[in-house]
Amino acid sequence: MNGRFKDFEHLLRMAALFAAGILLFGVARAELVPKDFGKYGHYRAGAIDDAAARPLTYAGRARCTECHEDVVTAAAPAKHKVLSCEACHGALLKHADDPAVETPKVDSQLLCLRCHAANTGKPSHQPTVVAKDHSDEPTCISCHKPHDPRTDQE
Amino acid sequence: MDTTRREFLMVGSKLLIMTAATASALEHVIAGTPEAVTTYNMADHWWAMLIDVDKCIGGGQCVRACKTENDVVDEPMYFRTWVERYHINMADPDHPIVDSPDGGINGFSEKYADGDGKTFFVPKMCNHCVDSPCTQVCPVGATFRTNDGVVLIDKEYCVGCRYCIQACPYGCRYLDPRSHTADKCTLCYHRLTKGLIPACCEVCPTGARQIADLKNPADPIHEYLRTHKIQVLKPQMATGAKVYYNGLDGAVR
Amino acid sequence: MPGVDGFMYPNEVELQWSVLIVLYPFITGLVAGAFILASLERVFNVQAVKPTYRLALLTALAFLLVAPLPLQLHLGHPERSFEMMLTPHTTSAMAMFGFVYLWYLMVVLVLEIWLEYRRELVLACRRSTGLMRVVYWILTLGSDNISPAALRIDDRVGHIITIVGIPSAFLLHGYVGFIFGSIKANPWWSTPMMPIVFLFSAIVSGIALVLLMYLVTSWMRRVHVDMLCVDTVARYLFYAFLVDFALEMIDLIHRIYEADESFRALDFMVKTRLFTSQIVLQIVLGTLVPLALLASTQLARLSERARVRLYLMAATLTLVGIFAMRWNVVIGGQLFSKSFLGYTTYKMSFATREGLLPAILLMLLPFGILAALVKLLPPWGDVPRAPVVHGR
Numbered sequence: 001m002n003g004r005f006k007d008f009e010h011l012l013r014m015a016a017l018f019a020a021g022i023l024l025f026g027v028a029r030a031e032l033v034p035k036d037f038g039k040y041g042h043y044r045a046g047a048i049d050d051a052a053a054r055p056l057t058y059a060g061r062a063r064c065t066e067c068h069e070d071v072v073t074a075a076a077p078a079k080h081k082v083l084s085c086e087a088c089h090g091a092l093l094k095h096a097d098d099p100a101v102e103t104p105k106v107d108s109q110l111l112c113l114r115c116h117a118a119n120t121g122k123p124s125h126q127p128t129v130v131a132k133d134h135s136d137e138p139t140c141i142s143c144h145k146p147h148d149p150r151t152d153q154e
Numbered sequence: 155m156d157t158t159r160r161e162f163l164m165v166g167s168k169l170l171i172m173t174a175a176t177a178s179a180l181e182h183v184i185a186g187t188p189e190a191v192t193t194y195n196m197a198d199h200w201w202a203m204l205i206d207v208d209k210c211i212g213g214g215q216c217v218r219a220c221k222t223e224n225d226v227v228d229e230p231m232y233f234r235t236w237v238e239r240y241h242i243n244m245a246d247p248d249h250p251i252v253d254s255p256d257g258g259i260n261g262f263s264e265k266y267a268d269g270d271g272k273t274f275f276v277p278k279m280c281n282h283c284v285d286s287p288c289t290q291v292c293p294v295g296a297t298f299r300t301n302d303g304v305v306l307i308d309k310e311y312c313v314g315c316r317y318c319i320q321a322c323p324y325g326c327r328y329l330d331p332r333s334h335t336a337d338k339c340t341l342c343y344h345r346l347t348k349g350l351i352p353a354c355c356e357v358c359p360t361g362a363r364q365i366a367d368l369k370n371p372a373d374p375i376h377e378y379l380r381t382h383k384i385q386v387l388k389p390q391m392a393t394g395a396k397v398y399y400n401g402l403d404g405a406v407r
Numbered sequence: 408m409p410g411v412d413g414f415m416y417p418n419e420v421e422l423q424w425s426v427l428i429v430l431y432p433f434i435t436g437l438v439a440g441a442f443i444l445a446s447l448e449r450v451f452n453v454q455a456v457k458p459t460y461r462l463a464l465l466t467a468l469a470f471l472l473v474a475p476l477p478l479q480l481h482l483g484h485p486e487r488s489f490e491m492m493l494t495p496h497t498t499s500a501m502a503m504f505g506f507v508y509l510w511y512l513m514v515v516l517v518l519e520i521w522l523e524y525r526r527e528l529v530l531a532c533r534r535s536t537g538l539m540r541v542v543y544w545i546l547t548l549g550s551d552n553i554s555p556a557a558l559r560i561d562d563r564v565g566h567i568i569t570i571v572g573i574p575s576a577f578l579l580h581g582y583v584g585f586i587f588g589s590i591k592a593n594p595w596w597s598t599p600m601m602p603i604v605f606l607f608s609a610i611v612s613g614i615a616l617v618l619l620m621y622l623v624t625s626w627m628r629r630v631h632v633d634m635l636c637v638d639t640v641a642r643y644l645f646y647a648f649l650v651d652f653a654l655e656m657i658d659l660i661h662r663i664y665e666a667d668e669s670f671r672a673l674d675f676m677v678k679t680r681l682f683t684s685q686i687v688l689q690i691v692l693g694t695l696v697p698l699a700l701l702a703s704t705q706l707a708r709l710s711e712r713a714r715v716r717l718y719l720m721a722a723t724l725t726l727v728g729i730f731a732m733r734w735n736v737v738i739g740g741q742l743f744s745k746s747f748l749g750y751t752t753y754k755m756s757f758a759t760r761e762g763l764l765p766a767i768l769l770m771l772l773p774f775g776i777l778a779a780l781v782k783l784l785p786p787w788g789d790v791p792r793a794p795v796v797h798g799r
Contacts, residue, residue, distance in 0.1 A: 007557040010550035011564065014521070017548065018513070029493050034311075042496050043298035047308035052194075054344035057223050058353045087215055087357040091222050114213050115359055120266045121239050121273040122211045126360070233417045252414040252748055278416070287592060293502035294490040313490060314483015316423040317501050323592035325416030325745055329423065334483030391591060407746035 057091035060084075064092065067099070075147040079127075088146065112140040194347040199302040200368040201341055201396070203355075204375055205277055208401040209362035212237055212275035214258040216354035216363060221259070223342060223353035232328045233257040234339040235279040235354055242405055243271040250405040276399075276406050277363060279354070280305060280326040280339035281387065284394030288318040288327065297336065303368075303396060304341045312336055323391045341365070366398075413749025420751050422741045425761040426734075427477035430769055432583045432605065433733045434474045435508075439580035439606070440613010441467040442516070442572060447643065449569040455639035461786030462624070463617045464520050469777035471512055477769055480760055500586045511579045515572040521546075522565040524784045526553045542783075580609040587736060594669035595740040600658045607651040612729035614644045619722040620777075622715060628787070634711055638704075641718050645701040648725070652694055655732075672747035680742050680750055685735045693728015697721040 039045035064085040065072050075081045086092050088111050095101045118128040137143055143151050220226060220235045237258030241251045255262065258275075266273055282305045289297050289305060296312035299305050312335035319327040319336060330337040342352035346365070350356075355363045366375035378400075385402040386395040399406075411420055445463035447453045479485040492509075495502035521528075529551055532543035581602040587593075588601025618640045625632045662670060677685050700721040704714050738753050756762040 004556075006552060007554060008560050010525070010548060010552055010557065011560070013548040013550055014518070021513075025492070028489075032489070033493050037295070037494060040301060041298055042295040042494070044295070044308050044311055047296075047298070047306060047311065048196075048300055048343075050308070050310070051306045051340055051343045052347040054224070054340075056345060056348075056350070058219065058345075058350075058356050060345075060350045060356060082361060083359055084356050086219075087359050091219070091353075114215075114261045115211055117264075119212065119262060119264050120268055120270070121241075121262060121275050123208055123274070126211050231417055231420055236417050238414075250748070252746065254414070254417055257417050287590075290498045291501065291590070292496055293499040293505070294487075295494050295496045296490075311487070311490065312484065313487045315478075315481070315501065316483075317499070317586075319418075319423050320741075321590050321592055323745060325419045328418040328421075329483060407748060 056093050058086050059091075059093040059096040061086075063096040066096075071147055078148040078150050080147060080149055106146075108141050108146060109139060112144075112146075116140075194349075196300060196302040198369060199346075201282065201303045201346065202366045202368050202375065203279070203282070203341070203397045204364040204366050204378060204400070205397060206362045206364075206400045207274060207276055207403070209360040210237070210275040210277055211360055211362075212239060212258060212262045213359055214261045215357040215359060216277060217257050217259040219353040219357040220339070223345075224340070226337075227331060229331070232330070232337070234326070234337070235277065237262075238276045238278060238406075239265075239273065240276060240403065240405060241266050241271060241273045242403070245271075247405070250407075252407070272403075274403065276402070277354075278324065278326065278387075279397060280341075281324055281393065281395035281397040282339075282341060284396065285392060287321045287323065287391070287393060291317045291321040293317065300343075304343050304346070305338075306340055306343060307336050307338065309333055309335045309337075323388050323393065324395075410752035410754065411749060412751075413744070414746060415744040415749045415751050416746060419741075419744055422738070422751070422753050424737055424741060425481065425753075426738075426755055426763060426766045427481045427761050427769075429730070429733045429737045430477045430766055431474060432580075432737070433612070433730050434470050434477070434773070435583055436580050436605065436609030436612050436729065436733070437616050438467045438471045438474065438511075438516075438613065439576040439609040440611065440615075441470070441617050442576045442613070443610050444614045444617050444640065444643065446569050446573050446576070449566065450573065453639065455635045456643075458633045458636045459617050459621050459640060461523065461784075462620060463613075464516070464523065465780045465784065465786055466617060466620055466773075466777060467613075468516050468520060469773040469780055471508075471516060472776060473769060473773045474508070476772070477766070480765055480769075500582065500589055504582045504586060507575075507578055507582050511572075511575050515568060515575045519565055519568045519572060520784070522561045522568070525550075525561055526558060527784065529553045577606055581606045587740070592745060593740050594667070595673055595743070596736065598658060600654065600661075604651070604654050604658060607647060607654055608729050608732055610647045611644065611651050612726060614640060614647060615722040615725040615729075618644060618718060619726070622719055622722075624781075630787075632711075632715060634714070637718060638714065641701060641704060641714075641721070644722070644725070645698070645705060648694070648698055648701065652698065655694075669747060672743050676739065676743045676750060680752070681735055681739050684731050685739070688731035689728050689735055692724055693731050697724045697728065700724075 034044045034046065036045040037043065040048070061084045068085070071085075072081075075083075088106055090104050090106075092103060095103050113131060115126070116128050118130045122128055135143065214237055217233065217236055220233075221228070224234060226232060226234055235257075236254055238252050238254045239258070239262050243249075243251070253262075253265070262275070282299075282303060284299070284303070286299055286305050289299055292298075293315060294311060294313055296308045297305065297318055298308070314329060314334045314336070316329055316336065319329065322338075327336055327338045329335070342350075342354075345352055351365045352363075355365050364375070367373050368375065375398075379398065382400045384398045384400055386398060387402075387406070388395075441463045444456065445460050445467070448456050448460045479488060482488055491502050491505045495505060497503065525547065528543055528547045530553070532540060532547050532551075535543055584602035584605030587596040587605075588598055590596050618637065621637065621640070622632065662673070697720075700717045703709070704717050709717070741751075742753065743750050758764045
């Protein structure tokens, strides 16, 4: 019996090595896997909080209305009332949190034409013009006030 | 003597308590309307997006706003959302001509003549699939679908193997060259959890992009889905895409 | 956009997986193939190929050790790669492959080599001194027993491991095929044939490599080539190649016949951007020519010298062809747009992390490791093996 054990004892050494490896793996796993991993699914639950904690740059229309109700009222009768302020004025959270922070200047020419320049891709319900044929005036805002762009009102 | 001291203590402590109470109340008054304490509960929401192709004017404001809000790399080739222009020449309808100059971030200059065929714009983004193939293949669990239906990426855990980018049928993922991790649209999750709408929806001038909460019975999407013909991109892939398109032409890939 | 024809989704223009990811299936394929050749002798008692047995095992080990390196160089965060072992996502073929790799390395290859070489290791330990003695002692795990009974047990266990090893080798490289084949988003990759095609091309490349190694090392050592051995190995290469070729043709014919929505775009890609690597390198030079060369040795009576020359040429061309096949799958799968409306170009850099230079170095490294292994565990000469006693 002794002789037999002697002859496969080396296999047991190898098996012990494997067992040690598996144990090491188990320890590593317990130590290194984030504690909140698997809480909701196969991922680190903290990642949801990370995503939710990203900084904002756009304030959202409701914030603008808090201080600039007059502009909202002025725009109410015309088509531009559906526009969010930041669609033209850019990201304004910094300004909403601290009004001393200036709002960036709007390049009206660029902006107006982006939506209203005639383009075969634009759906037919969108009012468009071919800028050079439309008027002799140098800028769009010569005739159209951006918040209420109607020209038939005085 | 004792009575005076007791009296003093009683009055004094009352004064102290009242001052403290007034002070804290005043704090609230001075601060203005107290912030509504929003506790966002994932179980109350199931996010989706509605894109109305008939309304899109190809302005590209959404692309620009997304890059601003989410600090997306400025190099032209990486987009969390982009706009494609389709032009279909009626003489050769099987071969649409598609372009997306810089993802549409500066709009589209005119390329076609009137009456040359049909031309329209299609905004694209992550479809936040229910049976998302990208989350299926992630080897480590760095990308996942939340219980409120948003597919997110764990930037701290991602190893940058790019398998998810290969697995997305819609081309909405890329490798952020700064963090060396995968990146894509998060549906502005940081805005949704604060009761705000995604940046792209905020700035869209025509309302072509609308965020929708399918778990909210008051959400207009329920009526919209009932009354319009809706499509998703690549339905044959069975990804359970949750970006619903109205007016999507069959030529759109 | 430079390099783009037609329309690509903006995020698709830049390729995600580089030449390093071409290397990886190539290397693991060589491993699987070399092992399967080795197992021909061990399990199926094909005595003729015995001279290549140990060389095949060492070759497999050398290449398997290098296999993870191109992946590490490719990862955005290689320092996080252990996450694949700690939190493997069971729905991800890539994650599960980590365990298949580990299983194959440790349980199959390392164990088999250890059992095969144990007698020599003990003898080497006994006669060495200094550092080498320590090295050998570690390799023997401190056991000194090489009695006939112990060696018989080694042989029995080794036999079982080889039997387990064959499906493990199939799993190893079939899995790599599955990593590509299971991606429904990519029609160039998505086919149930992919694991099978990968596996058989792996077998072909592995046999070709061992054949080449044997011929080259025999020439280097100035020993006579065992013609019975190389003729047999070449015959197995020929058979495996016929099967591999048939499988790839089935895939191709199937695609052409079904002509689904992706077909025109893929067909155009093969005829233009992939012409050199697919038609010229993979099909003509890498498959048809070696098949013709090998067929000629089977059909005609040729001299030893002529046969050796043909085998050398056939084996080399085969390796080029199988590498081209990996290139065509990995790179080809990223050259076309998932909109089927455009194509991009692969701009391979040279001396960057994922460039050509590291790829070349990584291909040379296994040969360096093999040279060291051959010194440590010489595979040459008649290896006296204790007879397998059946029915114990």
